[in-house]
Amino acid sequence: MAPSSTSPTPHRRPRADAERNRTRVLDAAREVFRARGDEAQMPEVARAAGVGIGTVYRHFPSRAALIAAVGEQRQAEIVEFGRTRCLPSAAAADGLAAYIEHIGEVLSAERGLSASIEAAFGSTEPTGEGRARAETVAGQLLARAKEEGTVRPDVEVGDVVMIVCGLAAVIRNNAGDWRRYVRNACAGLRP
DSSP states (O other): OOOOTTSOOOOOOOOHHHHHHHHHHHHHHHHHHHHHGGGOOHHHHHHHHTSOHHHHHHHOSSHHHHHHHHHHHHHHHHHHHIIIIITTOSSHHHHHHHHHHHHHHHHHHTHHHHHHHHHHHSOOOOOHHHHHHHHHHHHHHHHHHHHHTOSOTTOOHHHHHHHHHHHHHHHHTTOSOHHHHHHHHHHHHOO
16 A cells, blocks of 8 residues: 555655765755854865765755754764863863863864854754753762862852853953963862
8 A cells, every 4th residue: 555645654764875964964054154154155065075066955955954054963972072082080070171172173273164053043952852961961060079078059050051161252352362362261170
């Protein structure tokens, strides 16, 4: 019996070549936006990925959708760094400092991408699941650091979010040595 037009279509995994193309587009877009910022256009991304413009639009129906996907990819990588490199730290306060410093390294290296995200969405602050996952890592590090007595007991995840927002502003506005900012901010969390 043929499925009716109202029955749901079974979920299929994308073909391997389609998934490879999507990954190539994302990787190329990240490089193009990193280098050219908000001036980067979809045809440049297609050329850099070695695919046709139709392939780019098949995966990402708008420039904003592509920028959002690249931002989500970046956020996922930051969270993965936190999980694999910072959570296992012997001293949780050091792990938290490393997490914040890594965010600074990424933001500093990808100013153009951050500018594209801000132009497209009005802010570079992560939202949704990406933000929740990042805050979970920070919360786990804070809980351990409190148990160890290496951060003040009144420090909350919201304080870490404010530090990261300030860090983003220092980097975006080239307002000084962002590494010094991280050191001073993390020192302020200690008892």
